[in-house]
Amino acid sequence: MKVLLVDDDQLDRMATKRLLKKSLNDINIVESDTGKNAVEMIKANQFDLILLDYNLPDINGLDILIEINTDSLGNAAVLFLSGEENEVLAKRCLEHGAQDFLQKKHLTSNHLIKAITHAKLRHKNEHELEVNRQKMQQLAEHDQLTGLLNRYAFETRVADKNGFGRRTVDSRSLMLLDLDNFKWINDTFGHDAGDHILKTVAQRLQHVCRENDLICRLGGDEFAIAIACKDADYSSSVADRIFKRLKPPIPIGSIDITIECSIGIADLPEETVNLHEALKQADLAMYKAKAEGRNRFHYFSESLQSIAIRRMSVHSDLRTAIKREEFVVFYQPQFDSHGKSIIGIEALVRWQHPSKGLLNPADFLDIAEETGLIVEIDKLVISAASKQYAQWKSQLPSFDNIKMAINISARQFKDEGFLPTIQTTLEEFSLDPSNIELEIVESELVQDFTIALSVINRLNDLGIAVAIDDFGTGYSSLSYLKRLNVQTLKVDRSFLEDVPTSEVSCRLLRGLINLGKSMELKIVVEGVETQEHLNKCIEYDADVSQGYFFAKPMIASDIEKFF
Template sequence: MLTGSYDLALVLVSLCVAVLASYTALDLAGRIARSNGWNALLWIVGGALAMGIGVWSMHFVGMLAFSLPIPLGYDLTLTLLSLLIAVLSSGFALALVGQQSLPPRRLLAGTLVMGSGIASMHYLGMHAMLMQPGIDYNPWLFGLSLLIAALASGSALWIAFRLRQSAPYVSLVRAGAALLMGLAIVGMHYTGMAAARFPLGSFCGAASRGLDNNWLAIAIVLVTLAVLAIALLTSILDARLEARTAQLADSLAQANRELTQLALHDNLTRLPNRLLLEDRVGQMIAKVQREGGYFALMFLDLDGFKPINDAFGHHVGDQLLRAVAGRLRDNLRGEDTLARIGGDEFALLVALKAPEDAAAVASQQITRLAQPFLLNEQELRISGSVGIALYPGDGASHQELLINADAAMYHAKGSGKNAYSFFEHSMNTNARNHLLMLQDLRVALERGEFVLHYQPKFAASGEQPIGAEALLRWQHPRRGLLLPDEFIGLAERTGLIIGIGEWVLDEACRQMRQWYLAGHRHWRVAVNLSAVQFSHAGLLECVAATLRRHALPANCLTLEITETTAMRDADSSLAILGKLAEMGVDLSIDDFGTGYSSLLYLKRLPANELKIDRGFVRDLEQDSDDAAIVSAIVALGQALDLRIVAEGVETSGQRTFLTQLGCDSLQGYLLGQPGPAEQMAQRLPPPA
């Protein structure tokens, strides 16, 4: 027998090629599994070429590593045929592991086909030497090589199928698996080579006309490495592109979720907004129509929020709204919806077992809101007014229910606040009137519909006026002359009172400037400040700018604030009143005795006068309690060195009693009714 030998360097090269081909096959299997349609088919075709050339190259490098003491060569046709078999076997294997599942029967069939393909490629490649006489094979080693081919093919298919999905450390696992697969393929090849026996006198029929060994090894290795490198590089680039695409898709999905969140939820409180609430109401209507039952839509408006927002700033106001949302949401059930409609308005959608259960829910929420909120070490108190619309009964659509719940809320607010009210159909008329009034109020200032009337003030000891109180009136184009009680509350709730109050202050100072130039230099004009206006951050600058604009001495202006407003936040009031006093403006505590005062704070307030409420003056002659209260107020004012003003004087007896008691000045219908500035000037004597 002819004795063969091996080139160790080429043997190692064949092993490296086998491992690289195995890794490429495993990587491409993952690409195929994540593709579909034409993309999957292209990956199978490209993978079959890369893997087939790689396995075939390993075989031929191994063949070239083997040498006999005779010239060797390889038939081109048979060599190319063995390459085709390797490519087809690889394509079948890749198509198989690209399936969604790999049951045992399919794995067995794939093992037989791929194992037969590898064995056929190997032995056809050896036959390409055209040995004469033919190669004699050891039957045991021949059978062992076939068994190794089958086991290697089955293992390769199973490993490729298991590692085709992306997972942590998958590249490292694939490298280990590729090493085992490469060793198995090389083991099959060299077992088959060991089975071959070449009798003495044999010669290679393809030595003279076949492929030349000298350049064949280099060409095969270079081409194979190039093909495998291209396949791997393409796979890696595709994987990165896929990962980038997945990342972009995740980013887009996250952006869509965020946009949906923004579109359907309030940005401040993270509660559902009006759009999502309307959808939930529609769903609840459909459910009740389908299954029966009841639900309530409640419209909740915070009482006292705007003064807090103006006094402490929007930052604290936002914190308060978030705290309110959290408190209202705490005890809700999963099927209930709390939404923020806008500003300080919330809506609550609640499923009910019976219509009367709505009262208990509304009462609970009002009670929760009544508990103080502690923000930035500041205790804040608000309340809530709730309007309730029931379904079925109070509306057939979400629009009707919202409108009717809103109307019921305004009824609750008009009835004293901090309460709830069920919708009644008569409220629709009130709601429409309210809406029309609000629309008219928004344009009344720019249309010049507001006017000031002046009620004179007189010294208690004489007949001479000492000034006047400016009283706002609205000359409504359809409703005629409206008193403040009919629109001031609405102006305060909507914030329009700030602009209206600034106009009143400017107009009163303008008129006082005319009286001042006419010789009434000892007069004072009094202007009432609402609670909202008093808490507004721009009050001080507005007062200073108005006095400068009309060149009016500060002591010609008296600003009146109610006792309740002054005591709501005494420390803050002290700071504001102190700065007004530094300007030289007179300060009056209006409606004194109707609220609650701390004498400790009262003596610290830089006020100049106390104004006795007309409610005490009205029954002064018949009610001894009122007389005692007025006497106490006068005594208190004198002790604090304050001027005392009594309003609502309508009889001579009231005037005499108040004068004798020690009041400094009086005003009321007995002395002079409110009227335009021109009318007041006509009634009064010229200045001395």
Template sequence: MADRGLRRLRPSVSTGFLGAGVALTVLSYLWPAGGWGKGAAVTFLGICLVGVWAGARMDRRRLEREMRQQALYDPLTQLPNRTLFLDRVDHAVAGTKRRGRPVAVLVVDLDGFNSVNDAFGQSAGDRVLVEVGQRLRGCLRAADSVARLDGDEFAMLLVDAGIPEATQVADRVLDRLGAAFPVQGREVFVDASIGITQFPDGSKDGRSIVSDADAAMGAAKRAGRRRYEVYQHDRHVALLKRFELLTELRRALERREFVLHYQPVVRLTDGRIVGTEALIRWMHPERGMISPADFIPLAEEAGLIVAMDRWVTAEACRQLRSWQQRFPSEQPLAISVNISARQLQDPDLLRDVRAAVEAFGLDPASLTLEITETVLMQDTEATISVLRALRGLGVRLAIDDFGIGFSSLSYLRRLPVDVVKIDRSFVAGVATGSEEWTLARGIIRLVHSLGLETVAEGVERAEQRAHLLALGCRLAQGYYFARPAAAETVTELLEQADGRSA
């Protein structure tokens, strides 16, 4: 920027020296025959040089003002930029420490602004940003400030104001930004998500105050947009921990920190293990075992779930082949893995499943893919198409957690599935509550009428097993039989069962 400024300064200086040359030329014409006195000539030349110096000084000051404008103000909206805004926040904080009155900061991020750029072009988007800046300025007092931080993100500084005043301003902002913006003869609408914080409230300087308000703005976006959220330290700490966990989750697959635990599926008539369900676990090197409830939602949000599901399928097939070779039987052991909604939409799902089955020489029918009832209902036609393709590979399909959704009989008949797993909520009261018993009986009869197999989940007591067996349910899993465990532990259970059968 300084080099550019000097290039702009050189023409002015050159002009000044050119003026001096012209003055000397004029002086030669006006020089009398007898000549002027030496003193008069020197004085005239000095006046010319002073004019050159004064002009250059004025140009330099103008250039300094322009450079300051470029350094501290947004060139599009002419609002203060992030640098100047942080400086103003720091000054306001210093004043707060003297006067004891709080200051509040709002970070305003536009919702849906990118669609304006995409539909009407950047120049139209720029006009909207200028109008947004003007509307925000209209929500403030003369002593307050508004700035454009970056892109479609703005910030507002309220002096001698706390959270109550800031929330009132936020309501005004949402109201004014909710009005239409004229763009190329049309009306477009842009909403905003707003984060609010104040000092004193844990933050130490302008940068951390703005950072806290930005974190609150992110919470507003996640909560549904077109709203404001006030910064809460505890929630921010939880978000930081969540972010750290997500970062570590990205590396966990590469570092082979995931392991599979297996829960046996048993035949109710004799308690024999006929298969297992593969369940992913995260063995963190420092935190120990992390529950799937803590990392599966993160994996889905970050787009890591497909890679994780792919690994689970391959590893489960590898382990199953090992068990089948070690414990051969007339009815080979089977294994089931869970398929997420994202994996069901993955175009490589069929290829991945086929590769896993073929890599370990498995009979495809010994692999069952479990999909929850709620996932199956998200996009009926597309889902049925994928299920039929999977069924064409020879693998078995199961509806997991059946009964908690809103499946109808006609919908269930359309699904190309083989197994229905009865949700534990029905199993829990089957031995004590007449209503639960009636519901379980109805589900089992319905499923069997369609020629499908039932598996009861969450069996924890002998009475539940007895009632399920009386109702005609053939297979079950739950803590009554065995908890999910490492492959070595399940191998020991299979050895014990094999010894008894021998």
């Protein structure tokens, strides 16, 4: 056992050494007669036991004990040896980590050995308790997968009134980072691969950020970084470094996966007590970054706050509207290639809002799509349009060869109840599947192409035609288009805006029509508003024309009059 004996009285040191050697054979005693020298010895050596006199010529024993504990020096049990009786002093020494406080005048060999034995046991127990406490704190404050701070610890440290950059910096920022297409990685390569990606990203983020920045894994593939700095625009340079650091591919088996992310940045005000508001702002900014094309960052602004307020308001009202069935179906005729006769009708949803009046799709469909409520709205529209079509067919003989086009969201493809609902609706209203055509926006199809392909094939098996809506605006690959068993392309109205005055627009319109024709698809041109528009559609051999030149969307009774 290696012992450090600290005492400025040589006679006391000699007496203590005799007591130790009387009962302990395997013992190495190192002596010091000053406090500062003792501290240097503790820094340079590992001792099993420190016998410490309180009254020393330079610093007292309690100051030495405090310095040992503050700097985590060594791992030794500490026994105080004092020449005076002082219960207050003894209590203070024990409170600061000493294992015992002994009076020199009552010291015997047996007493000292017994005290040393107990002190070492107490010190061992205290050390194990401290190690376990640190482990528990690590588990309580850190994400088990990545080792980063968890949300609780992150919020606590940012909210610390005396911590995280307060009084030392001019700017504090919160960055919210979300990995792009991480769900696809999990679904394609499995969760083990996903976990490997998350751990690698966490390591790379730690290399990007400074030691005093706070990095947190909020959950899933979402991370938060709190930055304190003197430069207000420092967060943008951090974002740039993150993009560069994430750029190198991450190997998964024999495949290299490239990771990209979207980042939202919000200010972290001095008075922020919790992260709730700042996280909401950063979240809005992050989704703005995703909407702008992903793999970029965006700062929060008041305009984003207005968007969020609208989203929450519309979302809440939509839930009520679905329960009350406040949606109304309007219908717009579609005409043959020469604009002479009606060959189809498109069902278009409107919202009869109790306080705002009749709302167009642009006022609510984006929120319905984003929140998933579009699935329920689509079902209401499919049922109402099918019921109306069945009534018209029984009343108007000319309806025999007219198709009813109904818009649906690609979200329906992931709903297991979608196809059964379609079949039940057809049976309920005794409709021929060939009379129904479902329209899906082009940009939505490529988001989960495999599922879309499967559902479209099953719709075709039922005898239901499928049309791609807003064709030309979704940037989808032609390789996707040739694999999809669709029957119709609807050229978006934007391609008619400068027709016929712009030669470029005319060539583009003709090219889109020819492309569809080459694939033996029916071509519908939307947005026909003038005779000149119709003339070009006829010249370019479009199959169907639709637009205000013929009729605006109408309620069912007006359609009957129109016929």
